[in-house]
Amino acid sequence: MPLPMADVITMIKNNISKRGTPLPISTGEATGWAMDLDIPHGGETILYTGLLYQLTPFIESVVDRLDKLDDESLGGLLKAGKVFSGILDISRFFVKPDKDEIREQHNKIKRIALLLRKAGVEFGYLYKDEMYSGVLLYDLGLEDEFKKHAEKVFNKFRKHGVKKVITIDPHSTHVLRSVYPQYIEGFEIEVKNYLEILSERGLSPENNIEEDITIHDPCYYARYEDIIQQPRSLLENGGLHIVEAEKSGRLTHCCGGPLESLSPKIAAEIAKYRAAELSGYCDKVVVMCPICYSNLKRVARGIIELTDISSILWKIYGD
Template sequence: MYSPKDIIDLLAANVRRTRNPFGVPKRLMNRWWKGLELPARADTLLYTGLMYQAAPYIEQTTSMLERFEDSKWAPYIGYARWMPNYLAGLGLYLMADGKEKTRAAGTLKNIVRILQSSGIRFGYRPELDFYSGILLYDLGDLDGFLEHARFVADRLQQAGVRRLITVDPHTTYALKVLYHKYLGTRLEVKTYFELAQFPPAGGDRSDTTGPVVVHDPCFYGRYLELSEVPNRLLTGLGYHCVPVRNSGPFTSCCGGPAESISPKQSREIMQRRVEELQATGAPIVAMCPICMGNLRKSGAQVEDLSTFLARAA
């Protein structure tokens, strides 16, 4: 296990300098929207929180952390915060898997397609789309989280933003619950799947249906109580949602939040959850980039919720 303080200090330093935990320049990380011609002026904005965009860098970072965990080099991880952020960020950008970057962009484009086919009017302003800071909160750095959250909240307030559509559980919880609790923000926050609308399943959709098992992310299942919404959407499209041992408010964690402190412990937690999901014999549906990346490490067949919904859009 790495020193929690070293990891927190490193992540906090990256967030202060580059506004994301990995130090990757935003202009390189957030490019999925180019060519889509999404309107900038709108009462409601799509807000990604850069979580899906960060997935390839999370995978690369945790792979390196796992390689050196419990080695003689582990105590030196804290010195990484003294490396010039442009150098570290650019290096990570170049090392991250290009296919994973394409996959992440595809997920966000699927979400745009789902919203548009549902008749939702929204815009996107990449200059206002910031990482929420949630990992700092998860790791106990409340001061670091609040410093960053104030920066994000101030930018949104100055732009007159009041309504946001989110795409992942971590950003949703941060903006909807934590920003309001600690900063008093009054943002109206909805997930994209809460807004998705589809006609009832028909014969022309028979090729898309089948059994699936839904993995509820901790924030959606335990704290935001949104587990029933994806299940209802999938059922309405003709899928059979197979029950899993732990779900909803009692969902099992994928192990992702522990990756930065101990990749090995994270893998143990992940393996237990994968066994629960695979016991159903159905393909796994995830709706969180952290869960998606962690569950896939086991070799399990996992697809994002947006992939299933986009087929009907």
């Protein structure tokens, strides 16, 4: 029996309107990556995480729970009629993720920040004032809620005098750069992705890694934001050899992630398809999006080995 999709959407909506994020995440879990980095509070240029990397372990935990629920106890729960109705305490739905997993996500953001710094980019951070982008509301079709949320985010930026935002994942990049201006009058904040910046700045590699890899382009970088060449140059300058999949660049194939909370089953089937396809090119797969990473991870074991691009860039340009 599949999940009651409309109810799951309502649940997500209620959680975002209640606490600003789709899932409960503490300030430490959201901002912990910046500890020890001495990043200034606010500023004209800020690094904006959009919380997506930080939320991923939580999303994985919920998806895992929903997936199992999908199988076993859904019928009964639905009959009881309580679970998905009205405002729901989502904490019933997941086990807090492992500390190590949260730390691993923090490390990814930290490396991105350090790479930017190494490239001579000066930026601040909003710490606990940083808000989730609301992209999920937009993707689910909750337009009014999205608009309201986006306005709050914009006001927060304005309050801090932000003029330029550096994004680190495809969904936040797209929604801020290409969607916010459609919904918010006077949204004139410049939005740039860290891969664009790093590639422009022409960092010189510290290490040469001669290795074959293949790339799984995220849909929103490749098809919506034209971020295709930048990650490739950054990787190739570090000696990596990219085995291009036929379905790459603008023709990339979705990982299935966008459906993971509405139908974990369909999302997993798509991920299987994509993982099998990529493994035909190279078993080492570079991903650039935390959602792709997490959805492909569900089926990756024994088929492909996933690495977030930030980790490889750190090996090349960081250490």
